[in-house]
Amino acid sequence: MQIDVLEIEDTRAKLLIYDADPFIVNALRRTLMSDIPKMAIEEVDFHLGPIGTTEGGRVADGSSPLFDEIIAHRLGLIPIPTDLKRFNRRDECDHEPEKSCPLCTITYTLHKVGPCTVYSGDLEPINGPEFRPRDELIPIVELSEGQAIYITANAVLGTGKEHAKWQVTSGVGYKYYPSVTIDDSKCTDCRRCIEICPENVFEEMDGKVVVKNPENCSLCNTCVDECPDSIKVEGDRTKFIFSFETDGSLSAEETLKYALQHLADRFEALRESVSELK
Amino acid sequence: MIIPVRCFTCGKVIGSAYEPFRNRVENGEEPAKVLDDLGITRYCCRRMLLTHVDLIEEIKPFS
Numbered sequence: 001m002q003i004d005v006l007e008i009e010d011t012r013a014k015l016l017i018y019d020a021d022p023f024i025v026n027a028l029r030r031t032l033m034s035d036i037p038k039m040a041i042e043e044v045d046f047h048l049g050p051i052g053t054t055e056g057g058r059v060a061d062g063s064s065p066l067f068d069e070i071i072a073h074r075l076g077l078i079p080i081p082t083d084l085k086r087f088n089r090r091d092e093c094d095h096e097p098e099k100s101c102p103l104c105t106i107t108y109t110l111h112k113v114g115p116c117t118v119y120s121g122d123l124e125p126i127n128g129p130e131f132r133p134r135d136e137l138i139p140i141v142e143l144s145e146g147q148a149i150y151i152t153a154n155a156v157l158g159t160g161k162e163h164a165k166w167q168v169t170s171g172v173g174y175k176y177y178p179s180v181t182i183d184d185s186k187c188t189d190c191r192r193c194i195e196i197c198p199e200n201v202f203e204e205m206d207g208k209v210v211v212k213n214p215e216n217c218s219l220c221n222t223c224v225d226e227c228p229d230s231i232k233v234e235g236d237r238t239k240f241i242f243s244f245e246t247d248g249s250l251s252a253e254e255t256l257k258y259a260l261q262h263l264a265d266r267f268e269a270l271r272e273s274v275s276e277l278k
Numbered sequence: 279m280i281i282p283v284r285c286f287t288c289g290k291v292i293g294s295a296y297e298p299f300r301n302r303v304e305n306g307e308e309p310a311k312v313l314d315d316l317g318i319t320r321y322c323c324r325r326m327l328l329t330h331v332d333l334i335e336e337i338k339p340f341s
Contacts, residue, residue: 061341137293138283141280143338
């Protein structure tokens with residue numbers, strides 16, 4: 001299997017994988033979705049009672065229009081910047097699993113008095129400013145006069161297998177590398193294919209219809225239905241266009257490297273246990 | 279209610295795009311172009327913003 005990087009940005013990547021089979025590429029897809037660890041908020045403590053005064057001097061109670069469960073869930077879904085070298089899983093950390101330490105937990109506080117909107121950027125990390133959520137504009141809850149929120153929250157390491165909040169990637173998918181050909185001897189230059197192609201694969205050039213962007217093709221065959229004589233669309237079953245994005249907790253590069261290493265380790269573990277069989 | 283943090287289908291974070299989206303559409307920009315500009319390309323994520331009804335104002339007085 002060979003991988004070429006077509007495009008890579010901080011949070012998205014597009015790859016060309018060749019000399020591969022669908023099951024291997026699918027193993028990579030599943031690893032990217034469910035086996036990459038990242039930090040996410042897991043425990044939230046809500047402080048009740050009077051926790052602040054509004055500008056008019058009114059005492060604000062620790063209460064909000066949404067149920068505490070909803071707020072805790074929304075906090076869990078916020079991407080937390082993760083340094084995989086720095087953190088252990090809590091159950092693998094050097095203490096009892098009920099306890100926490102700075103090697104397995106990031107602690108946040110959030111204190112805001114209404115009227116206001118509470119954003120992800122209002123989370124204050126105690127471990128250091130590098131753990132402030134990069135996406136600062138996610139609304140968590142809106143507060144009106146007399147309402148306030150004061151919470152402490154702990155983020156721990158987990159994987160997408162356990163809960164979707166620990167899923168690093170989204171939109172992970174691949175397609176066969178498309179090849180689109182026009183048989184010029186049978187093409188009538190009716191230009192219907194240019195009109196109906198949803199991915200803008202065809203273009204007119206010097207009065208002839210040509211294949212302009214073959215990589216855009218989604219193998220939907222709409223053009224073949226319209227023009228079965230001259231257009232031929234095929235997918236190469238050993239070559240794939242693979243794309244994914246991350247939620248910002250890890251970069252696309254880190255995620256891909258971790259996934260490939262993780263897959264190799266798992267295959268190696270399998271090989272070892274098979275070789276021990278008699 | 280309040281805009282969901284993530285797309286129900288694919289899990290992309292869309293909560294942070296809601297306020298820029300709403301402000302720009304209220305200023306007369308075309309919703310499709312704003313979504314493209316905000317990097318929300320899949321139709322699962324686009325419907326999250328397009329079909330959202332913000333009812334948090336209605337329940338805000340209650341706690």
